[in-house]
Amino acid sequence: MSIITNINKVFDHRIRLGIMSVLMVNEYADFKTLKELLGATDGNLASHSKALEKAEYITVEKQFIDRKPNTRYSVTKLGQAEFKKHINALEKLIKKQ
């Protein structure tokens, strides 16, 4: 059951998968963009991004643009590697059927 071990529990949620998907193909994304793309609420997105940040899969950068707070997310090298592993595991699981 080595495939199952590659299924990463941290990614086991639609919003987290979504955040990772967007960040894999974009250099960065800000809070508002992610919210619109994922159709998530503020609290939902904040808590799930925090979980990914805690696992060191993404980095969060807070800054001010025109005096408005702006939160930028980007994926780390570790996050990229783990997400790729996760996708491979998903695909293998599907093919097995």
Add this chain to the structure above:
Amino acid sequence: MSDKDYLKDISTIKNLMNKSSRFISLSGLSGILAGIYALIGAALTYYLVTTYSYGTLTLDGWVFRYVFFILFMVAFLSVVTGIYLTTKKAKQNGESIWDGSSKRLLFNFLIPLVAGGLYILIILSQGRYGQTGGLMLIFYGLALVSASKYSIGDIKYLGFTEIILGLIASLYPGYGFWLWVIGFGIMHIIYGTYMHFKYDVK
């Protein structure tokens, strides 16, 4: 989690990767119309050149200025129609017209196009206009290929077609006009129709 959920996961991932990095609301109809403008422009040019200029073009003549004006109008109308129809389609798709993905698309489209446009103007000013048709096709094709990474992938093939036509046109400058007609007129109509039925009509 059942297998169906895994499948759904994968499709969610693919969907979001596309949606967040590609601008997909390009309108096929605007391609068709651009092709029609190009054909009308080419017909007018053909008429002007064969009637008043005995089949040859000189840079300082008034015919050339008219041809230049026609070319400009074709480009202008195509861009305006493209923006209008694309905005409309983006609204239907709930995609914003001016976000990261559309900016990237435009930026990558414009680099080869502007470089090529300036190059063509420069060699025109040096009196070497035999290659103009071919160069327009080649640079436009490169612009499409470069933009295709940030939009519907199919425009890549239109880009390849334009580049090949452009290379043929530079081998046989005498047929430059007709290859231009095929590239900008007929190919736009063919690809526009294809994209219209593949993406617009659902």
